[in-house]
Amino acid sequence: GESVGLHLPTLSVQEGDNSIINCAYSNSASDYFIWYKQESGKGPQFIIDIRSNMDKRQGQRVTVLLNKTVKHLSLQIAATQPGDSAVYFCAENGGSYIPTFGRGTSLIVHP
Amino acid sequence: GAVVSQHPSWVICKSGTSVKIECRSLDFQATTMFWYRQFPKQSLMLMATSNEGSKATYEQGVEKDKFLINHASLTLSTLTVTSAHPEDSSFYICSAPGTSGSSGKNIQYFGAGTRLSVL
Numbered sequence: 001g002e003s004v005g006l007h008l009p010t011l012s013v014q015e016g017d018n019s020i021i022n023c024a025y026s027n028s029a030s031d032y033f034i035w036y037k038q039e040s041g042k043g044p045q046f047i048i049d050i051r052s053n054m055d056k057r058q059g060q061r062v063t064v065l066l067n068k069t070v071k072h073l074s075l076q077i078a079a080t081q082p083g084d085s086a087v088y089f090c091a092e093n094g095g096s097y098i099p100t101f102g103r104g105t106s107l108i109v110h111p
Numbered sequence: 112g113a114v115v116s117q118h119p120s121w122v123i124c125k126s127g128t129s130v131k132i133e134c135r136s137l138d139f140q141a142t143t144m145f146w147y148r149q150f151p152k153q154s155l156m157l158m159a160t161s162n163e164g165s166k167a168t169y170e171q172g173v174e175k176d177k178f179l180i181n182h183a184s185l186t187l188s189t190l191t192v193t194s195a196h197p198e199d200s201s202f203y204i205c206s207a208p209g210t211s212g213s214s215g216k217n218i219q220y221f222g223a224g225t226r227l228s229v230l
Contacts, residue, residue: 032217041202043224044155046220093217099208
């Protein structure tokens with residue numbers, strides 16, 4: 001698989017609201033999924049991961065949900081803050097050593 | 112967590128010159144590293160897989176003579192943009208795989224990126 005060179009979809013939220021960022025994946029053999037956060041002008045950073053034998057995993061203010069039936073992944077951010085403004089990428093490990101990144105979503109948090 | 116250092120963070124060069132970007136794994140060894148290119152408001156595009164001690168593997172459409180990759184040690188990979196032209200202006204990012212402390216699976220540790228502007 002390869003990343004898609006399309007313009008990023010944008011999600012705008014108000015500070016304090018909850019945010020939900022969605023990602024669809026294509027490889028049904030993928031057994032591990034990761035969310036990364038990329039702030040403007042920086043490299044992506046790991047946020048949270050989930051194995052395919054789970055359907056939910058929680059971190060600090062973030063929750064990842066995995067629906068293998070429809071090959072869908074979501075990242076929920078509770079009480080979104082201005083510092084959460086960034087581009088969020090999902091990635092899947094489908095057995096290949098090469099990471100496969102999703103399209104990315106630009107999250108804009110309005111104070 | 113593991114740290115990947117990328118240098119320089121920003122470079123401006125004249126058309127026709129070559130630019131070298133370094134990617135270092137600071138506290139772990141990386142037999143494999145990845146190089147990406149990112150255009151504004153777009154996703155990461157994998158350019159090549161850098162392999163320590165052997166040739167890099169380039170993605171389809173990426174010119175290997177244009178983007179020279181050298182992975183001479185377990186902690187350093189370099190990307191050289193040769194005879195750079197304005198269309199090569201972009202944000203270049205490297206990553207190295209490491210283990211996630213929580214799951215034990217491989218995740219990517221990214222450098223901070225290099226903004227290349229070719230005049």
